[in-house]
Amino acid sequence: MSDFLFLLLAIFLVGLQGWYIAVYLTSFLELKFSRKRFFLLCILAVLSTKITVNNGTEMIEFRYMIFLIIACLVVFCFFGSIVQKMFHYFYIVFLFLFQNKLLVLSQGKSDPDEVLIQFIFSYSSITILAILIVGFLYYFKNSNEIGLENREYLMLSVAPFLSILLFMYPFDFSVWEEIFFSLAMMGINMMNIFLYNYLTEKTYLLQQQILVGAQNQHYEDVLKKQQELRTLKHDLKNLLLGLNYHVYNENLVEAKLLLKEITAGSIDTYVSYTECWPIDTILSSKISQMKKQNVQFTLELKVPVDLMIDDKVVDICAILGNILDNAIEECVRIESELQINICIYYHEKKLIFKVTNPTNIKDLNISNKLIKSSKKRGRYGLGINSIRERVKRLKGYSDFSWKANEFKVIIVLPIG
Numbered sequence: 001m002s003d004f005l006f007l008l009l010a011i012f013l014v015g016l017q018g019w020y021i022a023v024y025l026t027s028f029l030e031l032k033f034s035r036k037r038f039f040l041l042c043i044l045a046v047l048s049t050k051i052t053v054n055n056g057t058e059m060i061e062f063r064y065m066i067f068l069i070i071a072c073l074v075v076f077c078f079f080g081s082i083v084q085k086m087f088h089y090f091y092i093v094f095l096f097l098f099q100n101k102l103l104v105l106s107q108g109k110s111d112p113d114e115v116l117i118q119f120i121f122s123y124s125s126i127t128i129l130a131i132l133i134v135g136f137l138y139y140f141k142n143s144n145e146i147g148l149e150n151r152e153y154l155m156l157s158v159a160p161f162l163s164i165l166l167f168m169y170p171f172d173f174s175v176w177e178e179i180f181f182s183l184a185m186m187g188i189n190m191m192n193i194f195l196y197n198y199l200t201e202k203t204y205l206l207q208q209q210i211l212v213g214a215q216n217q218h219y220e221d222v223l224k225k226q227q228e229l230r231t232l233k234h235d236l237k238n239l240l241l242g243l244n245y246h247v248y249n250e251n252l253v254e255a256k257l258l259l260k261e262i263t264a265g266s267i268d269t270y271v272s273y274t275e276c277w278p279i280d281t282i283l284s285s286k287i288s289q290m291k292k293q294n295v296q297f298t299l300e301l302k303v304p305v306d307l308m309i310d311d312k313v314v315d316i317c318a319i320l321g322n323i324l325d326n327a328i329e330e331c332v333r334i335e336s337e338l339q340i341n342i343c344i345y346y347h348e349k350k351l352i353f354k355v356t357n358p359t360n361i362k363d364l365n366i367s368n369k370l371i372k373s374s375k376k377r378g379r380y381g382l383g384i385n386s387i388r389e390r391v392k393r394l395k396g397y398s399d400f401s402w403k404a405n406e407f408k409v410i411i412v413l414p415i416g
Contacts, residue, residue, distance in 0.1 A: 074088060166181075302346065
């Protein structure tokens with residue numbers, strides 16, 4: 001084999017190793033920059049560990065620098081806590097040692113040409129096996145990416161850390177015992193990843209339940225307060241007659257109490273936009289917020305007065321409230337002078353929300369269960385997922401899309 005072909009083959013094999021390291025890390029950690037740049041960086045980093053330097057008296061090798069380089073990649077190229085990064089660092093080092101262990105076991109004693117061919121075949125096969133293992137773990141990985149607590153990451157780090165120590169200990173095993181031992185270690189660590197997925201799913205469900213519960217309580221309080229205000233306005237005439245009676249009879253204490261009751265809800269900026277009071281309650285609150293923050297908006301509203309949504313009023317208010325909250329936050333974040341377009345109408349027994357707002361989103365995977373928030377690094381957008389869960393519960397349809405610096409939400413809810 002010519003030196004040039006051997007060089008190309010060596011670069012390919014090293015690139016294959018760097019590629020599976022990058023695949024694993026980007027599958028389980030949140031990258032700070034583009035995936036293409038990181039994949040290239042991984043390949044170059046792994047390639048640098050294969051360099052040897054002859055200083056005239058001895059050969060200096062950098063092969064063990066791979067562990068330090070992987071540590072630097074994990075620490076500086078990804079978001080997340082130290083313990084989270086430590087867990088995934090231990091796991092990728094374990095995969096690396098597992099690959100090397102199988103590679104050593106696969107080598108036989110033959111003439112140099114056969115050894116080289118056997119090495120190339122073994123290296124390629126074992127690296128592809130590592131890639132398949134990473135792909136298998138990613139396939140079963142939960143689509144949400146909520147982080148665990150530090151103590152949970154520490155608990156999960158025990159298995160890969162002990163596996164690394166056991167791999168480095170010089171046991172007096174036969175070849176088949178070494179193979180069985182290596183596969184057993186891999187099985188234990190794969191079960192550890194499944195436990196990791198289980199814990200992240202439980203964490204996600206818990207946070208989602210807390211969010212939904214808090215939203216339900218908030219909108220129930222808002223609607224209850226608005227209903228009390230509507231009742232108060234309806235009884236205002238009788239209350240004023242009572243106030244007049246107390247003033248006429250100089251019952252100042254009773255008059256003050258009644259006056260306080262009348263004015264208790266006066267700070268609410270309720271405006272009738274559709275005459276469907278639950279929808280008007282949310283619109284009044286959010287439009288007041290937009291005016292305070294100088295966010296431009298347009299309204300297109302066609303909702304009947306007698307729309308019956310009492311059995312699903314909290315979910316509908318939460319859906320509309322979350323949509324408008326996301327739109328307002330995005331406008332404030334990017335300081336855009338463009339407007340939010342709010343369209344709400346009722347057609348063929350369906351209540352339809354269509355809201356568009358300016359955005360500078362460049363990349364957003366809306367197929368995930370949990371969507372990364374573009375508002376703050378390390379924070380996750382539970383709002384959009386909350387909308388989707390509520391729409392699903394109401395047997396409706398939701399669509400989120402963006403193009404030309406515009407984010408659009410369409411919600412269709414069956415009514416009746």
